[in-house]
Amino acid sequence: MYAFYFEDGHFRVGTILADNGSSLQVEAQHGKRAKVKAADVLFKFQEPGLTGFMEAAQKFAEEMDLEFLWEAAGSEEFDYQTLARDYFGHEPTPMERAAILLRLHGAPMYFYRKGRGRYKPAPPDALKAALAAEARKRQQAAQLARWVEALTAFRLPEEFAHDLPRLIYTPDKNALETKALEQAAAATHLSVLHLLEKCGAIPSSRDYHLNRFLREWFPQGRDFPPLPPVPVPDELPLASVAAFSIDDETTTEIDDALSLEKLSDGRVRVGIHIACPALGVLPGSALDSIARTRLSTVYMPGDKITMLPDQAVAAYTLQEGAACPALSTYFTVTPDYTITDVAMRVERVSIAANLRHELLEPLFNLGTIGQQADYRYREELEWLWHFAEHLEEKRGVKDTKRSLVPEYTFRVEGETVRILHRERGTPVDKVVAEMMILVNSHAGRLAAEAGIPALYRAQTNGKTRMTSEPLPHQGLGVSHYTWVSSPLRRYVDLVNQRQLLAHLRGETPPYQARDEALQSVLRDFEAAYEAYNEFQRNMERYWTLRYLLQEGIGDASATVIRENLVRFDTLPLVTKVAALPELAPGTRVRVGIRSVDLLTLEVACCFLEVLLGP
Incomplete structure (x- = not known):
């Protein structure tokens, strides 16, 4: 005697060894014995034998017309034996009973399981929806297979082209394209990013990094919308001084300029003149909305994204040869560099020169100060340098690290990059830095x-942080410090300039204490400023890695910072070095460059030798 029973989600057949009423001892065809509950036995039979029974029943089940079987079942719940009698037209044989059970149980879209041997036909609408879903699954599986095949051959499927940015930057883990990329990446032993690159989806590694940043912080694009003309007041008084600015040669947003005026009593009046876009970029205007959204100019080697459009920059930048609106602060200084008087006013200032670092530093440096050098503004610059030295000493904070960490300038032309070493803490740097600290700390006070x-x-x-409370800046050694010196490039400076302008005019400031608008500027600016700086650091690292490839550099000298972290001696690059022995910080070593990855911004380095102890 044999039993056809249900166990562990499957139909099985076996020889009955013992019948205990509530359970059976059964031996399967291959000798495995099991205890089966009587309730799990669908039927018992004596013929045919076990050999080939399940295989034959399964084949018989697959030949049964499922659509006809569903139609014949009606709409009510039924017992399988009843349907078997109707379907076969006679009392079903064990083989027919087994076949119809296998067919019913294997078609859950057509028949819902309702208990031991009982089923209910799926409603027509539900069946139609289930079949459509099943068809979609089959189509998706076929499409997935085609995509994986193409990707593993490093061909980008045509369907991917319309949505590449999302696939590259914000992939949906449930999307079929993402699953195809993940399967193909596993098959090719590549990351998804590198797979996309090999398929031609990332033709430019530079654009990959730039577009990732723009997608998050400039979702509407980096271009400015059409804007009305920028108003520039023409009734401001003209200052009696002529000023000069000092900037990098690529600077177009010239925010600050300096002037010196010798007084009859031996004192000197130092003017620090800050561009005054607050006169034309009015709160709530379309131009202000753009500046409020961008919050700062974004810098990167060879490019930048300005906070203000070109026409606004042109209207208020301190351009050589023009009389420009400025918020001027005048400091009257005695021969021993003591400040005796400070005055702030809004005016137009004639800009006599836009001096550039690259041309000025060879003339104005520690080696030429006090010598009979001949260049424009020599006397003014040397006086300012002595004044800056006094201001730094008075603050009691000297940046001893400035000379330890080199500074670099990037020059990008097309796909070529030059990296130039620039000494830090030069007289040019000190003059500009101290004058800006002076005007910012005075504005804060x-x-x-x-x-x-x-x-x-x-x-x-x-x-270090932004705050609406007048707290000290301990790193600079000043009791108050607020940013006002770069209103063309930072929205915080523009906001502060508006507040100071209102105060000078005797008007109510646009922003009041605990104003949510002011607090939201603070929060948004800090987030954007950190993100922009991180982006700039990443792009500088990118171009440094590009330089390694461009110059074919296979090894370089570096200085140990700590553990396995080193700083290259002649490039702005900090990285980990594999198998670096335990060395004291400051030890100079030579490292080999094994590989450079422009997408992940990683460089694989190995230790070669020690060059010099710490």
Whole structure:
């Protein structure tokens, strides 16, 4: 006697060894014995034998017309034996009973399981939807297979072209394209990113990094919309001084300029003149909305994304040969460099020169100060340098690290990059830095003492942050510090400039204390400023790696920072070195460059030798 039973989700057949009423002892065809509950036995039979029974029943089931079987079942719940009698037209044989059970159980879209041997036909609408879904699955499986085949042969499927940015930057893990990429990446032993690159989806590694940044921070694109003309007031008084600026040769947003005026009593009046776009970029205007959204100019080697459009920059930049609107702060200084008087006013300032670092530094440096050099503004620059030295000493904070970490300038022309070493802490740097610290700290003190709400740059307990409270900047050694010196490039400076302008005019400042608009500027600016700086660092690293490939550099000298981290001696590159022995910080070593990855911005280096102890 044999039993056809249900066990572990499958139909099985076996020889009955013992019948205990509530359970059976059964031996399967291949000798395995099991205890089967009587409730799980569908039927018992004596013929035919076990050999080939399940195979024959399965084949018989597959030959049964499923559509006809569903139609014959009606719409109500039924027992399989009833359907078997109707379908075969006679009392079904064991083989027919087994076949119809296998067919019913194997078609859950057509028949819902309702218990031991009982089923209910699926409603027509539900069956239609299930069949459509099944068809879609088959189509998707076939499409997935085609895509994986193409990708593993490093061919990009045509269907991927219309949605490449999403696939590259924000893939949907549930999307079929993502699954195809993941399967193909596993098959080719590549990351998804490198697979896309080999398929031609990432033709430019530079654009990959730039577009990833733009997608997050400039979703509407980097271009400016059409804007009305930028208003520039023409009724401002003209200052009696002529000023000069000092900037990098690529700078177009010239925010600040300096002037010196010798007074009859031996004192000197130092003018620090800041471009004044707050006169034309009015709160709530279309131009202000753009600046509020961007919050800062974004810098990268060979390119930048300005906070303000070109016409606004042109209207307010301190351009040589023009009389430009400026917020001027005048410091009257005695021969021993003591400041005795400070005055701030809005005016037009004649800009006599836009001096550039690259041309000025060979003339104005530590080797030429006090010598009879002949260049424009020599006397003014040397006086400013002595004044800057005094200001730095008075602040009591000297940047001893400036000479330890080199500075580099990137020059990108097309696909070629030059990386130029630039000495830090030069007289040019010191003059500009100290004058900006001076004007920013004075503006912060003025705002605090006058009770003008402002955004401050503070450093306490080693943490630097933006705050609406007039806290000290311990790193600079000043009691108040607010950014006002770059209103063409930073929105915080523009906001602070508006506050100071209102104060000078006796008007109510646009932003009040605890104003949510002011607080939201603070929060958004900090987030954007950090992201922009991180992007700039990444792009500088990118072009440094490009330089390694461009110049075919296979090894380089470096200095150990800590553990296995080193800084290259002649390039702005910090990286880990494999198998670096335990060396003291400051030890100079030679490292080999094994590989460079422009997509992940990684460089694989190995230790070669020690060059010099710390």
